[in-house]
Amino acid sequence: MRVGVLTGGGDCPGLNAVIRAVVRKGVTQHGFEFIGFRDGWKGPLEGITMELGIDQCRGILPRGGTILGSSRTNPFKIENGVERIKDNLAKEGVDALVAIGGEDTLGVATKLADLGVHVVGVPKTIDNDLSGTDFTFGFDTAVNIATEAIDRLHTTAESHHRVLVVEVMGRHAGWIALHAGIAGGASMVLIPEQPFDIEEVCVQVQKRFESRYAPILVVSEGAVPKEGGDMTLVSGELDAFGHVRLGGIGDRIAKEIEQRTGAEARAVVLGHIQRGGTPTAFDRWLATRFGLQAIDAVADGDFGTMMALRGTSIARVPLSEGTAELKLVSPSEYAEAQVFFG
Ligand code: F6P
Numbered sequence: 608m609r610v611g612v613l614t615g616g617g618d619c620p621g622l623n624a625v626i627r628a629v630v631r632k633g634v635t636q637h638g639f640e641f642i643g644f645r646d647g648w649k650g651p652l653e654g655i656t657m658e659l660g661i662d663q664c665r666g667i668l669p670r671g672g673t674i675l676g677s678s679r680t681n682p683f684k685i686e687n688g689v690e691r692i693k694d695n696l697a698k699e700g701v702d703a704l705v706a707i708g709g710e711d712t713l714g715v716a717t718k719l720a721d722l723g724v725h726v727v728g729v730p731k732t733i734d735n736d737l738s739g740t741d742f743t744f745g746f747d748t749a750v751n752i753a754t755e756a757i758d759r760l761h762t763t764a765e766s767h768h769r770v771l772v773v774e775v776m777g778r779h780a781g782w783i784a785l786h787a788g789i790a791g792g793a794s795m796v797l798i799p800e801q802p803f804d805i806e807e808v809c810v811q812v813q814k815r816f817e818s819r820y821a822p823i824l825v826v827s828e829g830a831v832p833k834e835g836g837d838m839t840l841v842s843g844e845l846d847a848f849g850h851v852r853l854g855g856i857g858d859r860i861a862k863e864i865e866q867r868t869g870a871e872a873r874a875v876v877l878g879h880i881q882r883g884g885t886p887t888a889f890d891r892w893l894a895t896r897f898g899l900q901a902i903d904a905v906a907d908g909d910f911g912t913m914m915a916l917r918g919t920s921i922a923r924v925p926l927s928e929g930t931a932e933l934k935l936v937s938p939s940e941y942a943e944a945q946v947f948f949g
Pocket of ligand 1: 616617618709732733734776777778828882
């Protein structure tokens with residue numbers, strides 16, 4: 608069997624570990640051949656490929672990013688996109704595809720599976736917001752990077768008696784902010800699921816200053832104020848999946864705090880630092896297990912499925928189910944962080 612592999616959407620530490628596991632087990636245990644498609648769905652759409660075998664996968668386990676490249680191409684937004692993908696797969700003699708991606712990439716995989724393409728999905732996103740799986744790889748790395756940043760910010764904030772607002776990724780879901788905020792001892796965590804009241808934020812800031820510590824606020828990029836409005840928007844630009852480019856909420860909150868409390872406040876935007884560099888051991892372990900299970904699903908002809916972590920086991924769930932809804936932080940999970948506010 609000849610198997611195509613692609614990685615789509617925002618990159619994420621652990622992608623290379625998946626590719627390596629898929630290829631290693633596919634070649635050695637199933638006797639498959641592989642072809643890499645470059646830059647997400649753009650690869651099969653435009654017929655952009657690369658050689659992919661055990662040799663190409665040597666040394667990539669600890670490397671961030673993806674050797675296949677990535678993009679946010681949506682073939683359903685491109686004229687004859689699906690036909691072009693089907694034609695290119697046939698031209699390359701590809702019998703099955705392993706698509707590694709988040710909500711958008713796997714959303715495309717779901718529709719293609721319904722149209723008869725043999726595809727198996729592997730979930731990835733640092734946001735950890737896919738409902739079908741307990742965890743996605745990349746999330747643990749992002750949380751560790753954010754936690755280390757918070758640890759470092761504590762000492763400088765205390766020295767200068769200033770408020771530091773740390774903006775982390777998380778478009779719709781506040782998982783990174785919640786986990787890093789709890790692990791890093793933040794004095795407040797603001798997430799998209801719980802619109803915040805800026806007055807309440809200022810009360811907590813002042814309360815924190817009553818101790819000998821300085822306030823560290825961890826804020827998801829998609830956090831919104833209770834009053835509504837579009838404080839999070841830096842530009843109105845949309846990507847191919849209709850997502851607006853976020854960023855800037857940390858800075859807005861810092862300015863509001865300064866105006867309302869008189870305390871000096873600065874924002875730190877972690878941005879793509881959270882997505883770069885080497886994956887943690889947990890993410891390498893999870894990504895490897897997803898890859899091993901994905902190529903077994905191909906061998907079993909179990910198409911239209913997505914790999915999912917359920918407890919400590921890797922399960923196969925229908926692609927449609929795995930991407931059906933976003934996994935959000937519940938009020939009770941948020942309440943655990945609230946114990947430490949102020
Ligand atoms: O979905 C993953 C993610 O890292 C989000 O947290 C973030 O909003 C988005 O991608 C940013 O995407 P990019 O920088 O690739 O445009």
